[in-house]
Amino acid sequence: MAGSGENKTAMMRLSKFKYLAPRSVNDAAKMLADAGPTASVVAGGTDLYPNMKRRHQTPKTLIGLRRVEGMRGVSGTPEGGLRIGPMTTLTALERNATVKAAHPGLWKAVHSISTPILRNMGTLGGNICLDTRCNYYDQNYEWRRAINFCMKCDGDTCWVAPGSKVCLAVSSSDTAPLLCAIGARLHLVSATGEREIAAHELYRRDGIHFLSKRPDELLTEIVLPATNGWRSTYRKLRRREAFDFPVLGVGAWASFDGPVVKEARIFLGAVSPAPVEAAEAAKSLVGTRLEPDAVARASDLAYGPAKPVDNTDFLTRWRKEMTKVYVKGALEDLRGS
Amino acid sequence: MIAPSVGLPLPRTDGFDKVTGRAAYVDDLRVPGCLHGATIRSTIPHGRLRRIRRDPAFDWSGFTFVTAADIPGQNVIALITDDQPALVDGIIRHAEEPVCLLAHRDRERLLAGLRAVTLECDPLPAALTIREGLARKAKIYGRDNIFKEIRIRKGEVRTAFRGAHRIVEGTFRTGLQEQLYIETNGMIAIPERGGRMSVLGSLQCPYYVHKALKRLLGVGDDRVRVVQTTTGGGFGGKEEYPSMLAAHCALLARKAGKPVKIVYDRLEDLAATTKRHPSVVRHRTAVSREGRLLGMDIDVLMDGGAYLTLSPVVLSRGAIHAAGPYRCENLAIRARAVATNTPPNGAFRGFGAPQTIFAVEMQLNRIARALRIDPVELRRRNVLRPGDSTATGQVLDAGASGPLVLEEAVRRSGWSVRRASFTKRAPPDPERASKAPRKGTASGRIRRGLGLSLFYHGAGFTGIGEVYLDSHASLAVTRDGSVEIHTASTEIGQGMRTTFAQIVGDELGLPPSMVRLAPQDTSLVPNSGPTVASRTCMIVGKILANAAADLRDALVQWAGDSPRRAPGRRATRGPWNPQQFRRLASAWVRKTGPKVFTRKYDRPPGMKWDEKEYRGDAYGAFGWGVNVAEVEVDAETFEIRVPRVDVVLEIGTVVNPLLAQGQAEGGTLQGVGYALTEEVVRKNGRMANAQLTNYIIPTTADTPEFRTTLLSNAYRHGPFGAKGMGELPLDGPGPAIAAAIENALGVSIVELPITPERLAKAIRARPAHE
């Protein structure tokens, strides 16, 4: 039997690229359209640059959004619906008193991302468009080459689920499940037009084509729903108090009529290529006061849709079991006990 | 007259340059004409290398390519045994084994070149675990895959078991751990005109590299020069591995006729370099009704990886510490280091002791539960006291500080009150009662627990190791009248630059700022032995103190003076103030020529060691310690937090309390990672989590509050009474945290790291402990 394999390493370096720095959304959209599929936009670069070093993506042209006017900052009022520019850094959001007071769920999600240093560079837009992750993918080129690559990049087998037609790399954004749960809307602009979609419509259950956004579309604004008697929260499972990507995220939202739940939404992050809605669990809460029984029932129901596969830190079974505990915790947050 | 500096919390002399970015690490050095080198490694754990294929269509101009055939001397990394090649020659014995090397001026080209090389191999069955190694699933080393077997015997074990009130058994496991120095391994080799090969890099032991390169290149002493550059941490990880990297750089540089630099990225460093040995330790203990240890039968297995490297000595220290700091007149310890098809494991702070101390401490807790004796009380009854003898029969003198650290820790940590309050559980929470993980332990969701560990750690090389090392160290007086330390001991963040200057300064009656350190360059400084084994301050520091005394006496004599000894002043201090010394010393050198005072290691009188029987005085001195760890465990998710650890260490005279505290806290935190999160995941013998995002070390946010107490019981043969302390702090956190979790949840912990998944499994699988 013959086998072959080698593993060669030298310091990981960025691939070569051309850098463009547009000043306006229109210019950026045009540059993106002109440069075609080998172009990519870059915001804080905390996800894209490491990926380029590992040769997951090797864009020939990078369009930096740092100088684009009107893409940064928080405007509007909570009651009217806050509007957030995608280039707003995570640190800026964390420090924004209005966001913290009116959207504690979003604030918690943002605050839980990586480390203060990365939050200084990382943006909300980048977090929303974050690449999916997998233990077989988040490796350098040589490591991946030694296993003959995988379907998501350069290869054709999925090592997590060899029979699978789709890649199961997980959505690892902390804000995604929360934005889906609260019903945030996203504004997309391209050289040919613009549109607005619900946050959950952005994501697809395919680890390779995980965004429904076209490559030539820019995310230009995140619109939060008006605050009027609803609450939201976010819970995150990880090993450490800092640094770690979520291996489970729970975004939960409920609107109330007095103490009674009128409507609820729960989205699970980091268990699938897209944030997963635990619709039955949420429905079971309607009409309850989030009393312990109702919470327990909903947590049990949320266990079903969570189908993690073995491609992140922690054992799969563990992550699935923790769904119950974490959903319960999130619902207790909403009850405000 | 200046005040003594030993005992003062002086800041590290190298600290400022490091935090301001001024210190030059190996990758910061600009060497004209330097090529970048890279290593082509195996991806299979065992196999026959058939061919190295270089793509003929690729443009190979400007490349240097090295295989085993290019080695001028012997294809070995000389250390203890000559089993490890510098480059694979025929048989691949572990994944990530270096097969061939490439160098090029341009890093992009280098990457392209790497991709144009293919290894053709015939895989062989691989033994990836201790069990598979023992079962000889693959033939790796000798006839039985045993690198080394050690037996320690004392008294009559069989008789002791016959007369026992109870016999308690337990098997305990620990995993791999990465040293995780901040600066990855890096080296530059520079071929010099006269044929000498100079190697500069991040390393702990210049003379280890020196020895390895001489054999590899087949040249004499003066044809190899090794220089340490500013080193960003070692923890044992730069004890033996730098010889491998230096060999690779030197081979490329020799063939290219140009300097070659290799700096590993984190992935390569994690995947390919040495780790702490995994262990399986089985205990059988015969105890009396009162909990006296009548007999101990201990079996230690360690996974050495594919080559011997330092495994015999790691095993030796593990075996000697396996019975813990306890009195037991009848014991049998059998320890074996087993070969497996995995990257060689090697030196790591603690050097075998953290593994066996974890096991013996957990075994003691088990005994305490079986006999319903408080764990502190059980330790009180068995801890070694002056006059008692250790497992190897070493009789301890007044330096046996076990009782001292134990009582001090119990008092300072508020052990009794806190333990009682954690053990008395809160009334069950009705809302969660139905979901509590186990009946009978139901209470609030966050369970708190307190655990304690008692440990000791021998400083310096084991047995007659220090005699074999025959370390030399010198002091030179310069023309400007200052004093220069010449040792091969390296600063790796532990603070030896500062402590050496304090020791020598005090011996001479000078401020430490007047004492300089010569570069760690084998062409300039004598071999003061490796910077390992908690030996630098205690052993090399003492040699320097002796050299300083010689210097002082000679200078005093030359000056026609005799040391004036004012009452109450340290007897050894000189009769001069710094200005006088400078003038005097400068005149001395100018008038009578260069002055160098060299001393070598003096074995403390009366020390005896029988290497064959493993009996006698294993170490000149032991450091002693107790950790009291508090944990909070979420009873639903089993997530574990460690809010507070009380650290009580007895380390002899504390030369520099600031540095000692740094060592204590850093070592304890490294132990927290070992206990809870650090786990190497391997797939077919290759590390699958070789990144800092998934090899999980504690961050600042996970750091407990440390309450550190340093006690001193001066060691007669250490400089000013100091003992070694570098490794000691890592021995205690694993068992203390595990004990605290046992206390919080009422389970039995038998394995590190204690991840939430493992804990959940333990709770579901096993009945609550006795």
Ligand SMILES: Cc1cc2nc3c(=O)[nH]c(=O)nc-3n(C[C@H](O)[C@H](O)[C@H](O)COP(=O)(O)OP(=O)(O)OC[C@H]3O[C@@H](n4cnc5c(N)ncnc54)[C@H](O)[C@@H]3O)c2cc1C
């Ligand atoms: C060590 C480490 C830990 C991390 N931990 C976490 C964590 O815990 N949780 C978490 O969620 N993330 C984590 N991250 C990922 C990342 O840092 C954050 O998600 C960050 O918010 C990404 O933002 P960015 O601006 O840096 O994105 P970039 O890297 O600039 O971009 C990411 C992707 O989004 C696209 N993009 C960015 N902006 C736009 C836009 N306006 N329109 C269209 N496409 C756009 C880019 O083309 C790119 O594909 C971690 C990263 C590291 C390195």
Ligand code: SF4
């Ligand atoms: S899920 Fe499968 S295809 Fe997707 S990244 Fe992981 S291994 Fe590759």
